[in-house]
Amino acid sequence: MRFQTASAVNIAAALVMAFAVGTALMWISGYDPLSSYSAMLITPLSDWVYFLSALAFSAPIVLTGLTFSLGLRAGLFNIGAEGQVYMGALGAVAAAYLLGGPAVLPLAFAMGLFLAVLWSSVPAVLKIWRGVNEVISTIMMNWVAYWVTIMAVSTVFANPLQPEESVKVPEPARLTPLVPGTDFTAAVPIAYAAAFLVLIFLKYSVWGYRISVSGYNPIAAKSYGIKPERAVLVAFALGSVTAGLAGVLQVVARPPSYSLARNLANVYGLGFDGITAAMLGRGHPVGVVLASIFLGIMQEGARHMQIEAGTPYEFVKVIQGLIILFLALQLLRK
Amino acid sequence: MIDLLLLQALLAATPILLAAVGEILTERSGVVNIGLEGLMLLGALAGPLFVDYLKYKVGAQMPDPLWPLLAILASAFVGIVVGLVHGYISTYLAGDQIISGVAINLFAAGAVAYGIQAYWGVAGYKQVPDWAKADPYVVATFALALAVFTWFLLFKTRLGIVIRACGEDPESAFNMGVDVNKVRLLATVAGSALAAVAGAYLSIAYLSVVTKEISAGRGFIALANVVFANWNPLLAIAGAYIFGFFDALSYWLQTMGVGRYEITRMVPYIATLLIVAGVMGRAKPPRALGKPFKRE
Numbered sequence: 001m002r003f004q005t006a007s008a009v010n011i012a013a014a015l016v017m018a019f020a021v022g023t024a025l026m027w028i029s030g031y032d033p034l035s036s037y038s039a040m041l042i043t044p045l046s047d048w049v050y051f052l053s054a055l056a057f058s059a060p061i062v063l064t065g066l067t068f069s070l071g072l073r074a075g076l077f078n079i080g081a082e083g084q085v086y087m088g089a090l091g092a093v094a095a096a097y098l099l100g101g102p103a104v105l106p107l108a109f110a111m112g113l114f115l116a117v118l119w120s121s122v123p124a125v126l127k128i129w130r131g132v133n134e135v136i137s138t139i140m141m142n143w144v145a146y147w148v149t150i151m152a153v154s155t156v157f158a159n160p161l162q163p164e165e166s167v168k169v170p171e172p173a174r175l176t177p178l179v180p181g182t183d184f185t186a187a188v189p190i191a192y193a194a195a196f197l198v199l200i201f202l203k204y205s206v207w208g209y210r211i212s213v214s215g216y217n218p219i220a221a222k223s224y225g226i227k228p229e230r231a232v233l234v235a236f237a238l239g240s241v242t243a244g245l246a247g248v249l250q251v252v253a254r255p256p257s258y259s260l261a262r263n264l265a266n267v268y269g270l271g272f273d274g275i276t277a278a279m280l281g282r283g284h285p286v287g288v289v290l291a292s293i294f295l296g297i298m299q300e301g302a303r304h305m306q307i308e309a310g311t312p313y314e315f316v317k318v319i320q321g322l323i324i325l326f327l328a329l330q331l332l333r334k
Numbered sequence: 335m336i337d338l339l340l341l342q343a344l345l346a347a348t349p350i351l352l353a354a355v356g357e358i359l360t361e362r363s364g365v366v367n368i369g370l371e372g373l374m375l376l377g378a379l380a381g382p383l384f385v386d387y388l389k390y391k392v393g394a395q396m397p398d399p400l401w402p403l404l405a406i407l408a409s410a411f412v413g414i415v416v417g418l419v420h421g422y423i424s425t426y427l428a429g430d431q432i433i434s435g436v437a438i439n440l441f442a443a444g445a446v447a448y449g450i451q452a453y454w455g456v457a458g459y460k461q462v463p464d465w466a467k468a469d470p471y472v473v474a475t476f477a478l479a480l481a482v483f484t485w486f487l488l489f490k491t492r493l494g495i496v497i498r499a500c501g502e503d504p505e506s507a508f509n510m511g512v513d514v515n516k517v518r519l520l521a522t523v524a525g526s527a528l529a530a531v532a533g534a535y536l537s538i539a540y541l542s543v544v545t546k547e548i549s550a551g552r553g554f555i556a557l558a559n560v561v562f563a564n565w566n567p568l569l570a571i572a573g574a575y576i577f578g579f580f581d582a583l584s585y586w587l588q589t590m591g592v593g594r595y596e597i598t599r600m601v602p603y604i605a606t607l608l609i610v611a612g613v614m615g616r617a618k619p620p621r622a623l624g625k626p627f628k629r630e
Contacts, residue, residue: 135554141603314451321439329423
């Protein structure tokens, strides 16, 4: 893909321009850009607890960023991570509902990943058999996942004690904070390890090579005896494993609730954050991790921004959109 | 009851038709804009916000029917601005059109949530007052007329031949003296304005509310309709009506008390998937779609 040629200079320029336009927007809407940005970017770095919390925010974004990156490698624009995260979280909640005790943990991973893979198989199969554009099919699957999950959380898996959330993961099955008093759980090292595994897969495995070749040039791939359809299938499946993992971890490793919010607040938007991370990280697993840490800092910072400067939390998403817009603008001017 | 459903389907079809007709115009010129969803969102916010500002902050007095018209124009203006950005990136800067479209969607999702919070001070939900509301049937009629007009423009006029040439064979168009990038930019601006108006229709005519998820995938359903219609505005009327039918059906089933509302809300998305899977094989996009034109 073209975006991999975007240089670090391009990325820096895109960031600067996005923050500049953001300043203008903030000023027009009557907020103080200086104190907002300082709360968003500096406060999270000023304190260990805040920084560890920023890393906790980065973990699911790394995983959904990998989903999008794997798709790009195969020449796909897979925006289905969002729905697959819901499915992963749903699987984890189902495990908590079915079992008790520590056995919930392995079952949560098994069911969450299974549902996520199942979800991604629909756009994959439609793409291969009918040539359906994955942008449309994955968005539709995201919406179906949204309503399926909301229904499940408000009926079968509803928590009778707390109507705003699902049943909780029992205590022995939780991944609790590694540093007491923070949100920093095993989810963070797991996510970074997943990025490392994807890197190894892309660089050294036969399938990683096949995906890259068929994404780069499907016609050449055929002449090498690579079936692009199977590369598409593998990229979709592996991407859904990382997205599903993000969903599972948001339930089993996210203090204090260890459940799925009824309005999906703790999983909503992670798929789209992943797109930003993948673009900023140029589709490279290491780049995705670095970009996710940056986005994690911004998300942690946005909470402080809302308190310190009164600027709405959603401003972070405005900046993310602007960054990508400027990245798009830079790309072909190599 | 059934006749009510069929009438509701016409209203549900309107935003999909407006955005799809705009996108057909854009794609026929060779530019793809997957930012329709975001444009709808921005349009849905811009109209009510502008007239609210004019009435309460500026204190403007105006005969009542003018307010909704102004709201629609304000949305169209925002669509034009975003269309200029996307069009300029897609043509003169030869940027990546898909990435730019994704950026529009992400930006809009944030900007609308932020805008509702920043302007009205409420989290994600604002009722539209009666004085700002437009008659949905008027907009629906306008959308139908526009689809017919766009078909006429594309297939029966000289300008239409020029636009289609830019999407099919920009080299030849250029050699015939056509300014390919200018045509593409203008077609993108027009298409984006229509997508934003589709959003204004949602907020001030159809749903009477501004929310941060008001478009709810309709922009992508409109993209599906472009494929379904094989880039023909007349067929897009039929397509929009089919998609609109399932959208209306989901609300209709809900009021009839059939099944849980979460299930009925899935209907339009599942229907879109099935319809697109069914027609995809025969779809023929313009040959130069999504490819920047560079003079040799």
